[in-house]
Amino acid sequence: MPQRGKSSPTDRLFGALANPTRRDILDLLLGGEQTVQDIADRFDMARPSVSEHLRVLRDTDLVREEQRGRHRYYAVHAEPLVGVRDWLSPYERYWRARLTDLGDVLDDLAGDGGGGSA
Amino acid sequence: MPQRGKSSPTDRLFGALANPTRRDILDLLLGGEQTVQDIADRFDMARPSVSEHLRVLRDTDLVREEQRGRHRYYAVHAEPLVGVRDWLSPYERYWRARLTDLGDVLDDLAGDGGGGSA
DNA sequence: TTGACGGGTAGGAAAATTCCTACGTATCAT
DNA sequence: ATGATACGTAGGAATTTTCCTACCCGTCAA
Structure with missing residues (x-):
């Protein structure tokens, strides 16, 4: 199976997990849902950068967000x-x-x- | 657990698996050991590029090579x-x-x- | 020995990743 | 309405990744 053309869901899945910060975010969410701010506080990194990691995780359906008030709660979605x-x-x-x-x-x-x- | 300094073995492991060609190489080797040329022939990519992928897999100990004559046989090493x-x-x-x-x-x-x- | 084969390494171009600082928008408190 | 809070997105700089074309050396056959 050579001939790689487009990136498959599996490619994107492994790509998402390739980043240690993103794996750490998932591990953190194992403890329960968290807001973006709560997550960002745990990392030595600017909040918008965390936001982008969350986007990658969202795009691969590894996390799901729920907006409540002015907070967005992120929860792990392990199925992928x-x-x-x-x-x-x-x-x-x-x-x-x-x-x-x-x-x-x-x-x-x-x-x-x-x-x-x- | 934020504060990421150096890249851990786990980081390198997931990094190695992030590339679809490298996963395909591993999958190919599930069928038994192969020479570099045999592997390269399966991919739409120059042989030296395959060699570099093999180096990454070697560095993470996901494959092992054995030289026999002028061939190098690569075999999967799944333990990592x-x-x-x-x-x-x-x-x-x-x-x-x-x-x-x-x-x-x-x-x-x-x-x-x-x-x-x- | 000479030439062809097998395969690693070097150097570099192109593309993707990762992070940043601004900035925009929606929600809540006053 | 006004300001502070929560969070996403834009644009760009610095790396890293990925692939290429040379080029190197070791091994085998003639």
Whole structure:
């Protein structure tokens, strides 16, 4: 699959995640929604620059904003990250083979609640 | 965690994966080791450019080369990708919640066989 | 040994990224 | 209405990325 013409959604997804500030923003939002100002205060960077990072994250649908009053609350929207998981999955067997973390899988099961239906 | 000074291994990892050609090279190598020429032939790009992509992948330890005769065989080395998986894991619960793919985890267990080492 | 093949590196052009300082606009308090 | 607050966008400078064409050296066949 060579012949790269236009940038695919996957390209834009990995492109968005390539920037450490943007990954940090996502990690920050794991703790709950935040306003732009709140986010910007966490970074050693001018607010408009944070705004642009947020735009990239918005364009890839990795965050969603909701305007309330004069604030915009940003929240993580993880679904596009399935694209990363999907890309990653053919490689998992490589480290599974040598790290043999079956225990990890079991952790996943346990963490899932064990019971059964969601 | 703002204050970004130097680029961390994770930064370089995501940086390496940001380029679609590099992801395609990795995907190609999933089919087995290849020489530089074999790889270059698959892409609409001059060979030295492919060489540089290979250097980035080498620097992040995502591929390894072995010289045999006058050929260099490149093979995928997936271990650093654990870094991606680790970064991703806090987000998994978001799509797990709505896609409820417990069956996926069970697939993993089944696919792992019971045996073990490759 | 000579020539062809395999593949890395150098230097540079073009394009994309990242960050900044201004500035515009909408919302809230007075 | 007026001013302060919250945030986006514009335009541009400094880097970084990505790709190219030379050019280099090592290996194999004749």
